[in-house]
Amino acid sequence: MTKPSRIKPPLGHDNGWWWQQAAAGKLVIQRCSACQALRHPPRPMCGECRSMAWDFIESSGRGTVNSYTVLHHPQFPGYDYPLTIILVDLEEGTRLTSQLVDCDREDVSFGMAVEMFIQEDEDGFKIPVFRPAVKELN
Amino acid sequence: MPVSLKNEAAIAGIGQTAYTKHSGVSELALTCEAVSNCIDDAGIDPAEIDGLVTYTLDSSDEVEVARSVGLGDLTMYAKINYGGGAAVGLIQQAAMAVATGAAKNVVVYRGMNGRSGQRMGRGVSGDIISSDLIHWSWYMAYGMLTPVSWVTLIANKYMHEYGATSEDLAVVAMTQRQHALNNPAAAGYGKPMTLDDYMNSRLISEPLRLFDCCQETDGACALLITSTERARELKQKPAVIRAVTQASTQGQEQMTSFYRDDLLSLPEMELAARRVYEMSGLGPDDIDAACLYDAFTPEVIMQLESFGFCGRGEAKDFIKDGNLTLGGRLPNNTHGGLLSEAYIHGVNNIAEGVRLIRGQSCNQPQGVEHVLISSGVGVPTGAMILGSS
Numbered sequence: 051m052t053k054p055s056r057i058k059p060p061l062g063h064d065n066g067w068w069w070q071q072a073a074a075g076k077l078v079i080q081r082c083s084a085c086q087a088l089r090h091p092p093r094p095m096c097g098e099c100r101s102m103a104w105d106f107i108e109s110s111g112r113g114t115v116n117s118y119t120v121l122h123h124p125q126f127p128g129y130d131y132p133l134t135i136i137l138v139d140l141e142e143g144t145r146l147t148s149q150l151v152d153c154d155r156e157d158v159s160f161g162m163a164v165e166m167f168i169q170e171d172e173d174g175f176k177i178p179v180f181r182p183a184v185k186e187l188n
Numbered sequence: 189m190p191v192s193l194k195n196e197a198a199i200a201g202i203g204q205t206a207y208t209k210h211s212g213v214s215e216l217a218l219t220c221e222a223v224s225n226c227i228d229d230a231g232i233d234p235a236e237i238d239g240l241v242t243y244t245l246d247s248s249d250e251v252e253v254a255r256s257v258g259l260g261d262l263t264m265y266a267k268i269n270y271g272g273g274a275a276v277g278l279i280q281q282a283a284m285a286v287a288t289g290a291a292k293n294v295v296v297y298r299g300m301n302g303r304s305g306q307r308m309g310r311g312v313s314g315d316i317i318s319s320d321l322i323h324w325s326w327y328m329a330y331g332m333l334t335p336v337s338w339v340t341l342i343a344n345k346y347m348h349e350y351g352a353t354s355e356d357l358a359v360v361a362m363t364q365r366q367h368a369l370n371n372p373a374a375a376g377y378g379k380p381m382t383l384d385d386y387m388n389s390r391l392i393s394e395p396l397r398l399f400d401c402c403q404e405t406d407g408a409c410a411l412l413i414t415s416t417e418r419a420r421e422l423k424q425k426p427a428v429i430r431a432v433t434q435a436s437t438q439g440q441e442q443m444t445s446f447y448r449d450d451l452l453s454l455p456e457m458e459l460a461a462r463r464v465y466e467m468s469g470l471g472p473d474d475i476d477a478a479c480l481y482d483a484f485t486p487e488v489i490m491q492l493e494s495f496g497f498c499g500r501g502e503a504k505d506f507i508k509d510g511n512l513t514l515g516g517r518l519p520n521n522t523h524g525g526l527l528s529e530a531y532i533h534g535v536n537n538i539a540e541g542v543r544l545i546r547g548q549s550c551n552q553p554q555g556v557e558h559v560l561i562s563s564g565v566g567v568p569t570g571a572m573i574l575g576s577s
């Protein structure tokens with residue numbers, strides 16, 4: 051029997067392209083073609099100017115932890131517990147929820163710098179997650 | 189045609205089942221029992237019921253309830269969205285119907301095998317690609333599958349910024365458990381909770397523990413809404429609807445409004461507060477007791493600020509002074525609430541609001557003129573003020 055895997059997102063018109071970019075190794079942010087406003091989670095229309103034209107930019111993957119929680123219970127198959135969930139402020143200005151990995155529980159903090167990498171699950175599913183940012187050497 | 193719902197309608201009947209962990213009957217059966225009890229409580233003929241309102245999440249369709257209970261011809265039926273965010277929205281729908289003549293006597297209900305059947309705490313799943321499913325999928329993929337996981341991202345931020353602690357959350361949990369000790373219908377009846385008990389309860393979604401989370405319950409609760417005039421002719425003292433509103437604000441998502449600039453407040457609850465105070469002509473000082481929605485303890489703390497009982501960041505101090513207890517400034521959830529009575533998606537909190545106006549609470553404070561009641565937190569929500577006639 052294969053190990054249970056995480057619940058996969060359904061791939062609809064409004065979100066499938068984002069996961070395809072993740073599968074290609076990129077964390078992307080939807081951008082309005084008319085007013086250039088960035089938005090996440092993706093939606094079909096720009097709430098700023100009502101344009102339905104959009105493209106996307108690739109995020110640097112750098113951000114800071116706006117908030118977090120560590121999940122203990124209930125435990126669902128396909129996830130490792132304790133499971134640290136973070137709300138990340140990306141340096142481009144949008145936010146997303148994700149998972150913090152390679153980080154001890156005691157080391158998680160508000161405002162900590164994190165960086166994205168694409169994690170490949172055992173079943174081949176690729177998903178953007180974060181780890182503590184490596185301090186750049188001068 | 190009235191231009192305001194103020195004082196147009198009243199809650200004239202309440203009915204409930206036993207609240208248990210295993211009902212052994214269908215959700216429809218629970219609902220029928222609660223609706224039937226509600227009709228008897230009001231002293232009205234079932235044939236006079238011509239409107240029904242419930243939750244989109246409810247499994248008992250209006251016509252099934254009408255057939256089973258033997259209700260009359262229906263001229264209005266509706267389902268309100270967003271889980272516990274629907275709660276007082278049911279009353280708004282019913283009050284609008286009564287005020288416009290769309291229906292004369294409306295029963296609102298919620299019946300659920302919330303413990304033995306579909307457990308809210310067990311999380312979400314789905315296979316139809318709707319905007320709703322795509323919304324949840326941003327969180328499902330990462331393992332955020334439960335209401336508590338969504339709520340805690342906001343709650344932890346609030347606690348960090350304002351210095352609220354687990355001891356503060358415990359005040360909410362313990363106060364409401366204390367109330368439940370006098371309520372034989374409550375899950376917390378006969379089960380006192382000490383600070384040690386609270387601190388020793390298992391971590392669920394840090395920093396929230398088991399005792400920060402509401403009960404999962406089998407049971408049903410129903411309420412009858414009719415014109416204030418008619419309510420005066422029925423058996424019980426009317427709980428007059430001074431004001432009621434739904435509320436959803438910019439950047440609103442269902443449980444996951446993580447993308448607003450300010451994450452330290454509840455903008456939709458602030459909108460609900462402005463609306464009910466304006467409609468009723470009342471303010472926080474006029475509110476004698478409350479049933480603030482309490483699926484999770486931090487929700488109570490944050491709402492005290494939304495409704496103006498204290499300033500931003502001050503709720504932890506407000507509750508430390510005993511203000512949520514029976515002798516305090518704002519006795520809250522005097523039946524035990526969702527935390528310690530039962531989780532009937534907030535309808536049971538409305539029922540307690542009605543009992544407080546009637547003078548029938550198991551923990552009845554003196555001189556209750558106005559009670560504030562809110563719908564679910566973190567979702568499109570609403571609020572209501574009930575008054576004595």
Ligand SMILES: [Zn+2]
Binds near residue numbers: 087101
């Ligand atoms: Zn735009």
